Amino acid sequence: MTTNAMAVPGQSYESLRDEVRGLVQSWRQAGRYSPSSDSWLRGFDPEFSRELAARGLIGITWPTAVGGRGLSNVARLAVTEELLRAGAPVAAHWVGDRQIGPAIVRHGSERLKAEILPGIISADYVFCLGMSEPEAGSDLASLQTTASRVEGGWLVKGRKVWTSGAHHATHIYLLARTTRGEKKHVGLTEFIVDMDSPGIAVSPIVDLAGEHHFNEVSFDEVFVPEHRVLGEIDRGWAQVVEQLSFERGGPERFLTTYPILAEIVEAPAEAVADVAVDVGQLVARLATLRELAWQVARALDAGDAPVQQAATLKYLGNAFEHDVLEVARKAFDGGHGRRGRLGGSGFRSALLASPGYSIRGGAAEVLLSLIARQEIM
The missing domain is CATH 1.10.540.10 (Acyl-CoA dehydrogenase/oxidase, N-terminal domain)
Known part of the structure; x- marks a missing residue:
């Protein structure tokens, strides 16, 4: 091919x-x-x-x-x-x-x-993202990390988990609870925090592939200056929803495994003949996903927050990424078949990381809930 x-x-x-x-x-x-x-x-x-x-x-x-x-x-x-x-x-x-x-x-x-x-x-x-917590992953509004007012700013206490790249980061975007009320989506505020602030500790989380990019980040009375508030105090949820459109609606939600797909596509036709139909279907799906990504980008350019469109792209994109790995498994016999181990595309690492594809940025159940709220034209 x-x-x-x-x-x-x-x-x-x-x-x-x-x-x-x-x-x-x-x-x-x-x-x-x-x-x-x-x-x-x-x-x-x-x-x-x-x-x-x-x-x-x-x-x-x-x-x-x-x-x-x-x-x-x-x-x-x-x-x-x-x-x-x-x-x-x-x-x-x-x-x-x-x-x-x-x-x-x-x-x-x-x-x-x-x-x-x-x-x-x-x-x-x-930057790294301080969103998910041990007891608040996809249900982000249930977070327990707090920011309390003090002279000149805020004191932050709590934990964030699955924080990719925190061990490299100079700054963390932090979502914390600044007011408690009956509605969990109310009383949240966004902050920009220096990672070298006293009271911040980063603990590594090693994944199934033996790689370290996840972390747990703890905040022990971390001082954040007042001017590091992002947007309006207690009204951060609307900003988070908008921000998730940027996070969920990009090509990284379906191109994570592209190097593996490219290796199959570029292989001699006789070497992957038994998956030719599968590959054709993947390429057709890729074209559709790209069009969805362009629609999200155009909506962002129009000043919109395409929440449902971005959720749709992420949900379908994650399924596509998993299917690329399944076709690769058939084409290359799990990395030990006709052509030997996949070269350069990291099949084994991608396979071990794949359970996280449908969780990061929002679990599938959360995305389906968002998609179901779309207006029927």
Whole structure:
């Protein structure tokens, strides 16, 4: 098979795509990275992120007044598709670029923008997400971490779990309860916290593949200055919902296993003849998922928060990622068949990590609940 699985009609932004393709090709030829699955979460390389920053490829959707390029979310989608299909090591800047920066642009004070956005754009700041807790995963509004008012700011106490990249992070986005009431969605506030603040401790969580990117983060009376509040106090839930559209509606929700699909597609036809129909179906599904991602990007450009559309993309995308692995298992006999172990695409690692695909960013049951609330036209 020689079909390019990404060859789908649509707005192309070819100059951006060509720039990214040239960059990843030069890094691969120099042996500076090898394509891998889950690269947006596990592929941590600050130098690669700084190279993107030097080319103006981080924060491209942000206004020029804050250091961005003022381009569309559709333009950013073209960049991120190319990075993910190449399995490039983008984890160092991914969270900051994808959702924290846009949240600060929309809701942050002028002081917060000036303090944080330049560090994200330059790839000097690495963000992690302080959302999930031991007793509040997909039911995010049930979180128990508290932030109490003190002179000049807040004191935070509690724990966050499954915090990817916290051991590398310079900053953490933190969702904490600032007021208790009858409705759990009320009384939540967003904060931007320095990871070197006294009272923060990071404990590693090693996954089934023996890899460390998850962590538990504890906060023991951590002081957060008043100006590090993101948006409105006690009204953070609406901002979280908007932010999740950025998190759930991107191509990382269906391109995590693309390097493995590409290896099958690019294999000699006779070597994978027994899965030809399966591969054709995967490529067709990929085209549909890409169109959904473009719809989400266009909605974001229109100023909307496409909650249901993003949930739909993530739900269908996670199923696609799992099916790619199943087809790979058949094509390569679990990595020990006709062509031997999959080269470079990390089949074993991806397979062991795959149970988490449908949990991170929201469990399938939560996504189906959101999808069911869509208006019937």
